[in-house]
Amino acid sequence: MKTILLAVVAALAIGAGAAALLSATQKTAYMAYTTSGARVSEPGHNLVGPAWTGRI
């Protein structure tokens, strides 16, 4: 049981490490495609709308 718990904790720790690393290196699309000549605005979070119709 000790080994199982250790493995679960290790999985969570590696996952948290991956999250920190990826979050530090990745950008959202609107940031990645913004240049000095083209600005892409922040699209918000809920792109489908509360009723999943596309109307926000």
Place this chain on the structure above:
Amino acid sequence: MSHTIRIALAALVLSAGAVLAQPQPGSPSGQNPTTRAVNEEQLLREFERLDGRVTIPDSKAATLEQPQGREWRTFREGWLPWIAGIAILGMLLALVIFYFTKGRVRLDHSEESGTKILRFNTFERFTHWLTASSFIVLGLTGLNYIFGKRILMPLIGPDAFSALSQWGKYAHNYLAWPFMLGILFMMVVWLRDNIPNRVDAAWLKAGGGFLGDAHPSAGRFNAGQKIVFWIVMLGGIAMSVTGIILMFPISAVDVNGIQLNQAIHAIIGVLFVAAILAHIYIGSLGMEGAYDAMGSGEVDLAWARRHHDLWVEEQQAKTASGPQLGGSRPIPAE
């Protein structure tokens, strides 16, 4: 005179024509002039793909529509839930039928030797549970992509489902890394013992002991376990490669490649889940004593002799003096 009349008549006809040519509200000529122009649907039917020109850095934005998107959606919303449902429910049904017809594979307790043998060391068990615990979350969150909006959302509502799916996506993306590390560790520690050999052919021919009374010989891993190992290795590598491509969109392939990757990732994923359900069954409910191997790492010597006789002989040969066989100390597997 007649010439003057002809000119007057011609002028009258022309002016009448000009008046009639004026657009009249409500008449066909008063409609929007672009109504009869070629539209998107006709263009798409003609060219199968609508492309334009853009000056922004993202050249992919020039593609307005392409048929692959609809084909992918048809697969994603139509075929995939059926493939996943049949694979997973089919496997569960098969396991239930197997359990009620064959029952548990039991070890007669009078046969127990009382001597334990070390089957998996700490690092091997750590590797198994690192991969397994990650896989359980990956499997559940992956199935949520397919069935969540169909099954969970009507039960818990859109807000709770949205929050759950968002956290599920984070878990899926980030716990993929310990899973991949686990696959790598498994390859290092178990590859050598999982290379197929002649003993496996005999084991399969005897149905792994399920078809008759006689229990076929097996080394450290029997043919069934080797099949599971290779499913995990090949499935794990395929899921890792397609998963990384999906995690870094447009880095390696274009949008069509992403859709293809998603389809491969989803199909292998649901088959993987179905196969692991069988592995979980036989490692817990299906076979008495099997869990101990991955739980404490030690199994009863009689169990080991029954299921992995060639491996036990190998271990005894390694410790030829074998003093530990007479006592209760576990025999090291390696």
